Amino acid sequence: MPNQAKLSEALTAFFPEDTVRTARRHGSGHIHATYWVETEEGEYILQKINRQVFPKIREMMANIAAVTSYLERTLASLGRDPVRETLHILPDRAGECFYQDSAGECWRAYHFIRDAAVFQKADTPELFGRAAQGFGRFLELLEGFPVNSLYEILPDFHNTPVRFSQLQKAIAENRAGRFKGAAREIEFVLRRQGTLSLLTDALQKGELPLRVTHNDTKLNNLLFDKKTGEPLCVVDLDTVMPGLSLYDFGDAVRFGASTAAEDEPDLNKVHFSLPHFEAYVEGYRSSAGEKLTALEYELMPEGARLMTLECGMRFLADYLNGDIYFHTEHPAHNLERARTQFVLVEDMERQWDRMKQTAANGKGKSK
Numbered sequence: 001m002p003n004q005a006k007l008s009e010a011l012t013a014f015f016p017e018d019t020v021r022t023a024r025r026h027g028s029g030h031i032h033a034t035y036w037v038e039t040e041e042g043e044y045i046l047q048k049i050n051r052q053v054f055p056k057i058r059e060m061m062a063n064i065a066a067v068t069s070y071l072e073r074t075l076a077s078l079g080r081d082p083v084r085e086t087l088h089i090l091p092d093r094a095g096e097c098f099y100q101d102s103a104g105e106c107w108r109a110y111h112f113i114r115d116a117a118v119f120q121k122a123d124t125p126e127l128f129g130r131a132a133q134g135f136g137r138f139l140e141l142l143e144g145f146p147v148n149s150l151y152e153i154l155p156d157f158h159n160t161p162v163r164f165s166q167l168q169k170a171i172a173e174n175r176a177g178r179f180k181g182a183a184r185e186i187e188f189v190l191r192r193q194g195t196l197s198l199l200t201d202a203l204q205k206g207e208l209p210l211r212v213t214h215n216d217t218k219l220n221n222l223l224f225d226k227k228t229g230e231p232l233c234v235v236d237l238d239t240v241m242p243g244l245s246l247y248d249f250g251d252a253v254r255f256g257a258s259t260a261a262e263d264e265p266d267l268n269k270v271h272f273s274l275p276h277f278e279a280y281v282e283g284y285r286s287s288a289g290e291k292l293t294a295l296e297y298e299l300m301p302e303g304a305r306l307m308t309l310e311c312g313m314r315f316l317a318d319y320l321n322g323d324i325y326f327h328t329e330h331p332a333h334n335l336e337r338a339r340t341q342f343v344l345v346e347d348m349e350r351q352w353d354r355m356k357q358t359a360a361n362g363k364g365k366s367k
């Protein structure tokens with residue numbers, strides 16, 4: 001948590017002529033410190049950027065600026081609402097898209113999108129289907145964006161074999177002395193070692209297209225219109241990079257098709273909901289559908305399974321490393337998160353044939 005003096009310094013940098021009424025912690029992200037700010041003139045989101053996770057802030061903000069201005073133009077040309085359907089960066093008093101405070105910490109601000117709802121859980125498949133439309137539309141809107149002009153902000157972010165090597169390193173180093181308490185979870189991953197490279201292999205062989213992807217498609221990174229209930233705006237654009245549609249598809253399913261929270265300690269409550277999966281495939285089909293290839297449809301179950309296993313490996317590695325990456329609230333937090341992910345993976349494996357059937361029915365254009 002940044003100290004008050006640094007927060008005040010950042011507020012002055014972004015709102016030099018304005019009067020700040022409130023600056024309050026907001027949201028439940030695992031990475032940044034986010035504030036909702038109310039001033040005389042408007043409402044904003046102010047974030048202290050996590051520099052350990054994102055050391056290349058200039059490049060990250062350049063990606064976000066390029067993508068949001070492209071979205072703004074595209075939305076306007078489609079007669080949609082460019083003000084509420086994309087993020088807008090608020091420059092600091094020097095006109096920069098981030099501000100570095102006197103302690104070296106970096107801050108950025110966005111215009112707050114009002115009358116929007118955020119969900120931590122998709123209570124119905126129907127809601128999750130609408131989320132699929134929102135994330136699918138994001139993919140579709142960025143179809144014409146020059147993918148190679150983006151910086152690869154976090155290389156190998158969804159490279160599952162690389163994530164496995166990082167876990168192996170964490171196991172070997174056992175920095176926090178937690179190896180014994182995580183033996184069963186480690187065993188769970190090791191048994192699946194042979195299955196990790198399916199997506200990266202297909203990418204390398206040129207079988208799957210490289211697209212502009214979001215890479216962090218958690219349900220709470222999508223705002224819904226409070227009045228209409230329709231998906232409104234995709235937020236948290238830090239990891240927008242060249243990637244596979246199956247990263248976005250899989251990561252969304254990982255989080256949203258669970259019957260429980262990502263950190264639910266009672267594993268009896270954690271199940272993979274096939275109706276949610278079906279709704280997500282259908283929502284994707286109705287938005288990004290035309291653009292996806294037959295193989296992208298066919299591998300949707302693999303995308304869901306691998307992104308879930310990968311996220312579990314990341315939580316587990318962070319647990320073994322002593323909680324240096326994700327925000328945690330108690331010592332077992334990362335281990336509990338890893339466990340829910342592995343329960344979901346097992347549940348997907350049990351329902352594999354039905355998942356494959358659903359994906360096959362989604363079709364997709366041939367390559």
Ligand code: ADP
Pocket residue numbers: 026027028029030031032033034045087088110111112113114116118220221223235236237
């Ligand atoms: P983190 O990377 O830590 O998850 P996010 O960028 O996702 O941070 O922001 C945290 C939360 O703040 C989001 O889940 C969303 O609820 C809210 N939020 C972010 N940007 C905006 C915005 N421009 N307008 C309204 N709400 C926002």
Ligand code: GN1
Pocket residue numbers: 028029030031032053215216218221236238239262311
């Ligand atoms: C982090 O920032 P947030 O909370 O939306 C993480 C994602 C993980 C997710 C797990 C940059 O997302 O990759 O899937 O936690 N973001 C980064 O909840 O590592």
Ligand code: MG
Pocket residue numbers: 029030220221236
């Ligand atoms: Mg977020």
